[in-house]
Amino acid sequence: MTTVVESEEAGFTAVTDQPYMYVRKLLVEPDWRRYPGWAKVSASDWQDPQWQRAHSLKNIGQLRAVVGDLLDERFYADLAADQQQRATMSMLLPPQMLNTMAPQWDPERGALTELFYADPIRRYMLPVLSDRHPEWCSHPYAERDSLHESDMWVVEGLTHRYPTKVLAELLSTCPQYCGHCTRMDLIGNSTPTVSKTRLTLQPADRQRQMLDYLRATPTVRDVVVSGGDVGNVPWPRLESFVTQLLEIDTIRDIRLATKALAALPQHWLQSKVLDGVSRVARLAAERGVNLALHTHINHVQSVTPLVAAATRGLLDAGLRDVRNQGVLMRGVNATTEDLLDLCFALQGEANILPYYFYMCDMIPNAEHWRTPLWQAQQLQLSIMGYLPGFATPRVVCDVPFVGKRWVHQVVRYDQNLGISYWNKNYRTVLEGADGDALNRAYPYFDPIDTLPALGKAWWRKNGHHAWDTALSAAEIDSSAPAPVGGTVCESYGAAAGANGQQASGSPAGEPALIPLPLRNGRARNET
Ligand code: SF4
Structure with a gap:
């Protein structure tokens, strides 16, 4: 709790004790050269999406090559044990994402291990075995594909779960893999504990079937184009799909889903991508369709100047909006301060509208992240009144067979x-x-x-x-x-x-x- 007392000259005391005190914080890009493996990486390499993709970390050896003995052996052993025994997602971490972990660490301070263990980004992007609950690691009713999205496929990859809305999964990969991914059944590589389901159709055939269904189903007006992450769809293919969606008169909202805006903003800063966004945004405007981008940012540390620059580029290219759908997770962001710090950075510094926080879904091995409903309700109440009303996110529970419900419903x-x-x-x-x-x-x-x-x-x-x-x-x-x-x-x-x-x-x-x-x-x- 912080107390600020305004000057008595104002004639009144306008600010009293508040549970949360807003103080504007400017965005900072952490210096990647603090890690030994990146000590000589130039700014131009860092801003190059190909360099980021080529240097994304896929295994412990690659993490060791970047961080070295700044992390104790017990951390590497803990990570290896998790990958063998519990992880539902394989490791894939763009340098941009690793660089947002422990941003306050200073090489002069010595070992990094404790800061790394406690870090909110690390806790969901690089989970270790000791993070998980020893007895209640999984809920007895946790399920792969806990939202039954594939049960509701009307053609492969097209989930028709709500009367007027569909989810189009164009691919099953992302530039980054999140430990809590709700689509762990389908997305990414198999792990020692999870054999992934595979899409069977060729991408072009899948997209054709999706478009045929949408042309034949005029009650659907809203399409979430997702995956995976559309940041992994080659831009000409994504542009072609969106352009064909825009030719369907009954489609009035299109949302592109990409966590890469935060994990790999370099992708969305490419001029060839922004030029393409500009073309489809112009077409959307001509047809009166709302074309927006939805991202997935869970902690304020992810909101850096590069993320803000990519967002600015997308808005300047003509997107109607860039919105955030975060996931509420213990150890990551399940406090009033974490949620409001994130929302103020998104709304005030990066032009990203805070929109939803989902309660983490009931997938296997996710119990240490999931919050009880009462806590989600308390958090919803605790963030009311600070942000502009239109930028106050709703905390929602995605109930299997039901869909998203506000937590007080x-x-x-x-x-x-x-x-x-x-x-x-x-x-x-x-x-x-x-x-x-x-x-x-x-x-x-x-x-x-x-x-x-x-x-x-x-x-x-x-x-x-x-x-x-x-x-x-x-x-x-x-x-x-x-x-x-x-x-x-x-x-x-x-x-x-x-x-x-x-x-x-x-x-x-x-x-x-x-x-x-x-x-x-x-x-x-x-x-
Ligand atoms: S970006 Fe989304 S789809 Fe990809 S791993 Fe993360 S949560 Fe899953």
Whole structure:
């Protein structure tokens, strides 16, 4: 808490104690030459996207070549153990991204190890075994493809999950791999613990089928062009795809998804790319289509002058907006200060609109990152009122089979067991003929290590059951602790049925708990 007292000459004291104190901070590019392996790297090499890609770190030997004995052997051993036993993503780290770890470290201060262990970027881009919880490393109901995106593919790579919106996965690679990637089922190379699913169609065939579906489906008006990361799609191919999207009259919003804006801004600063962006932006403007870029930045350390310059270039080229969808993670950004520092840097210094923070999804081995719902709710409340309203991000929970919900839209929440229940107001392609889809209560789960002792004990006893059995036990098991806190039962939208009627058999105001239509069952959490 900081106290600032204004001059008495002003006639009043305008600033009192605040939980968060905004102080403008200018962006800084950390000096990459502090690492022995990059001591002689020139500014022109650093700004060259080909140099960045060619020197991206793919293994521990390459990390050692850059950082050397500034990191203790125990760190390298911890990293190797994680890669062998737990990592769901392989290592791929552009120099730009590594350079944002421990930016305050000064070679005069000696060893880097402790700063590195504690660093928020390191904690999600370069996870080590000791980061993870020894008992509750995975939630019993964690799943590969936890959002069931591939179940909702209408053609390979095109997820139709919301009535008017689709996600087009053009490729399965990125210039960087994030430890918490929600598409760990598909994205990147296989790891010792995860054999990845593979796209089977040729890229040109996949794109043709996507475009055919969109031409034939005029109810879809919004396309997220993603992957992977569109920063890995050769620009002529991406431009061709976007241009063909713009020829479909019913498409009114197009969003290009790329974390490379932060991890490899050098890519988006290339004149051949910006010239291409300018061409499609002009076409979008002529057709009245909103063409924007969405990025994924989780911590203020990632927001550097190069990121701001790339954003400026994209906006000058004619994009309507550049927005950020971060992921809320313990040890990375799950404090009021971290979230607001990031948002002020994005909005005030880099022209990137803070838009969403997703709760980290329920993929395997992600429990140490995931936050309980109550914490996400508290964080949402704690960031209100500081940023401009239009730049105040929403904290959202992406509930399997439901979609994104603001964290306060939960309809029932048992904080002892860490089970929240949600409902929805539209059907996905999985539920076209399912009359009960809008009457269900869909469960979501807090990380078990955050529960009280009674809750942990309940999960030790029940976590091995299929989840409909376990949830029934939660409803009737007399050994279960009484639900507390959280949120009371309330009807929100479809909670009371599509036409406002109660779901049959449920108490007034409470949606029925109906087992979910699992297509792949619990086996999907077996990596
Ligand atoms: S950039 Fe996105 S798709 Fe790629 S690894 Fe990170 S979270 Fe996954």
